[in-house]
Amino acid sequence: xxxxxxxxxxxxxxxxxxxxxxxxxxxxxxxxxxxxxxxxxxxxxxxxxxxxxxxxxxxxxxxxxxxxxxxxxxxxxxxxxxxxxxxxxxxxxxxxxxxxxxxxxxxxxxxxxxxxxxxxxxxxxxxxxxxxxxxxxxxxxxxxxxxxxxxxxxxxxxxxxxxxxxxxxxxxxxxxxxxxxxxxxxxxxxxxxxxxxxxxxxxxxxxxxxxxxxxxxxxxxxxxxxxxxxxxxxxxxxxxxxxxxxxxxxxxxxxxxxxxxxxxxxxxxxxxxxxxx
Numbered sequence: 001x002x003x004x005x006x007x008x009x010x011x012x013x014x015x016x017x018x019x020x021x022x023x024x025x026x027x028x029x030x031x032x033x034x035x036x037x038x039x040x041x042x043x044x045x046x047x048x049x050x051x052x053x054x055x056x057x058x059x060x061x062x063x064x065x066x067x068x069x070x071x072x073x074x075x076x077x078x079x080x081x082x083x084x085x086x087x088x089x090x091x092x093x094x095x096x097x098x099x100x101x102x103x104x105x106x107x108x109x110x111x112x113x114x115x116x117x118x119x120x121x122x123x124x125x126x127x128x129x130x131x132x133x134x135x136x137x138x139x140x141x142x143x144x145x146x147x148x149x150x151x152x153x154x155x156x157x158x159x160x161x162x163x164x165x166x167x168x169x170x171x172x173x174x175x176x177x178x179x180x181x182x183x184x185x186x187x188x189x190x191x192x193x194x195x196x197x198x199x200x201x202x203x204x205x206x207x208x209x210x211x212x213x214x215x216x217x218x219x220x221x222x223x224x225x226x227x228x229x230x231x232x233x234x235x236x237x238x239x240x241x242x243x244x245x246x247x248x249x250x251x252x253x254x255x256x257x258x259x260x261x262x263x264x265x266x267x268x269x270x271x272x273x274x275x276x277x
Contacts, residue, residue: 033165036138039130040115043098047116048105049089085188085197085271092192099131103149105190106141106158106250111171113187117158119143127161137161138168144217150193151268155219155247162252162262169252175203175264181235189248189268198248198266199239202229208259211251222247229265241267 088107095102095116104117118126118140126142129135143149144157160169174180187198206228211217216225226241241247246268254262 032137033163033167036130036134036136037165037167039132039134039136040138043116043131044114046098047091047095048114049087049091085195087195088188088190090190099133101126102131103143103191104151106187107190108171108184108187111174111184112167113169113171115141115160115168117141117143117189119145119147119149121145123159138163141168146217151189151191151196151246151248153219153246154244155217155222155225155249156268157217157249157251159251162254169250172203172250172252172262172264173254175200176234176262178235181237185237187250187266195271196268197271199269200235200237200264200266201239201241201247202226202233203235203262203264204229204232205234205254205256205260205262206232207257208261211261211263216249225249226265229263239267 086107086109088105090105092102095105099118101118101120102116103119105115106117107114116131118131119142120126122145126140128137128139130138131140139161141158141160143151144159147153147156162168162173163170174184181200181203185200187200189196189198206216214224214228215221216228226247248266248268250264250266251261252263254260
């Protein structure tokens with residue numbers, strides 16, 4: 001009987017030890033995330049002007065009879081010279097003073113996406129480094145190093161973590177639901193050379209291996225990528241893609257299966273243009 005009591009006591013001590021260690025690791029992780037968030041908040045204060053006077057997020061509604069399966073469109077459309085883009089007053093000189101790797105600022109109204117976009121010479125550095133160079137698990141949003149830093153390529157790919165806190169690209173998971181897309185149909189990209197409204201086209205889940213094997217990160221395969229995205233999209237709309245449009249793809253981890261990725265693709269519309277339907 002005494003042996004059973006001792007064994008139970010040992011098991012209890014081990015359980016307490018495991019719980020204590022897990023709790024300390026959780027607190028450590030939360031502290032790391034808080035530190036990362038604080039850096040981003042300070043960065044935003046230093047480079048973001050917040051000049052959004054009178055701006056209202058445009059609203060898109062799905063047309064009656066919209067097909068449940070889409071294919072990339074290539075037909076022409078009329079042009080309206082008045083694109084609705086909030087003016088954030090990004091100070092790129094200040095941003096580049098902090099880090100010359102900064103190439104853009106990405107913003108999605110009413111979400112946490114309000115971050116600089118970095119560009120390094122590999123896929124690793126900004127997975128665990130903040131824009132100021134601090135090593136931190138939040139990492140940074142970063143442009144694929146194969147893509148032109150001014151987003152002049154026909155396809156630009158931006159990566160970011162899917163954080164449990166919903167930070168970074170965690171909120172992209174919302175686009176797996178049609179109602180979330182309808183509430184957030186646009187994002188905005190700011191660069192030194194010009195600003196863009198991102199008209200979202202598709203959101204799709206794809207394996208990292210399939211993404212690499214089919215080389216969807218290269219603009220030479222843009223048609224194949226858009227065709228895949230169209231037939232596997234998680235939301236639907238009447239956005240028209242025209243040959244020659246520049247596409248931006250936002251990629252993050254997903255958890256439908258091992259090494260899954262969720263990619264949201266949209267058209268980069270320059271500030272002076274928007275499509276009329």
